Amino acid sequence: MRIIIFKRPSWRNLALWGILLLVLISYRENVTAVFSGKLKPIYSATVTTPAIGLTFDISWGEKTAEPILDILKREGVHATFFLSSPWAEKHQALVQRMVKEGHEIGSHGNRHIDLNNLGAGEIEKEIATSQEVLERVSGQKVRLIRAPNGAYDNKVISVANKLGYRVIQWSVDSLDWKRPGPNAVINNVLNGLHSGEGAKAGDIILFHASDSAPDTIQALPTVIERLKLKGYTLMPVGKLLSEASGTWPPESNLTNNSAAPSPKTTNN
Structure with missing residues (x-):
C-alpha cells in the first residue's frame, strides 16, 4: 500500500x-x-460642423472671471463655466451674469478634492451638494460635471451617470494654470502641446478663470480671433454635444445618458 x-x-x-x-x-x-x-469621461465630440467646446474652470479667486466675461461678451462667444459650489455661492452676481449672457453652468464639485478617493456615497453627496447650490444660484439645470483635478475612475463616472450627469474632460489643454505666459497659452491651444495637436472641430478646450491663471486674460482674445479666422465656432459643451453624432473615447458613450443636456431654466 x-x-x-x-x-x-x-x-x-x-x-x-x-x-x-x-x-x-x-x-x-x-x-x-x-x-x-x-468607463471614460468625454474628451471630445464627433461633429460635422466647425464647432469647438470652450470651457473654463473656477474654484477660487476674485480677479480673473469678470475680465474673461468681458472678453467673451465683446467677442460674442459663449462657453461652459465649471464652477465649484463654494465659489458660486460667494459670487452669485457673477454666476447670474454668466447665465444672462448666454453661458452654460457646469459643476466642478463642492470641495476641490479628488472624487476617485471617495466612496460612492461620498461622491454622490459631493455632486448633490454642488448641484443644489449651482441650480439655486444660476437658475439652470446643471447636468455636466468636470471632476476636480480631472480625477475620475469607474466609480466616479457611474455615480455621476446615475445622477443624470455627463463627465467632461478636455482634448486641448491651455495649461494656463502653470502661468507659462500668454504666448505659451496661445500656442498650447492653437498648435497643441505636441505638433499637430491644436484645437480642431469637436475638441473641448480647457481654460481656467480662477486667479491661478492670470495669463488667460491676455491670451484669450488672440485664441478666439485666430480660431474664428480658421472658420471655427466656439460654443458651450452642451451645445457641442447636441450637434455631435458621438463622443470620444467610445467608452464615454453611455447609452442611458446619451441625450446632450441643455441649460434649461429651473422653476426656482
Missing part, C-alpha cells in the same frame, strides 16, 4: 499566498474594471 505524506506548507509559502490575497483584495476594483470595461 502506497502511503501519501502531506507536507505542512512552509511559512514562506504561506506568506506569499497572504501577499497575493492582499494584492487581489486591494485591487479588486481595478480587477473588476478589467472585466466590466473601463
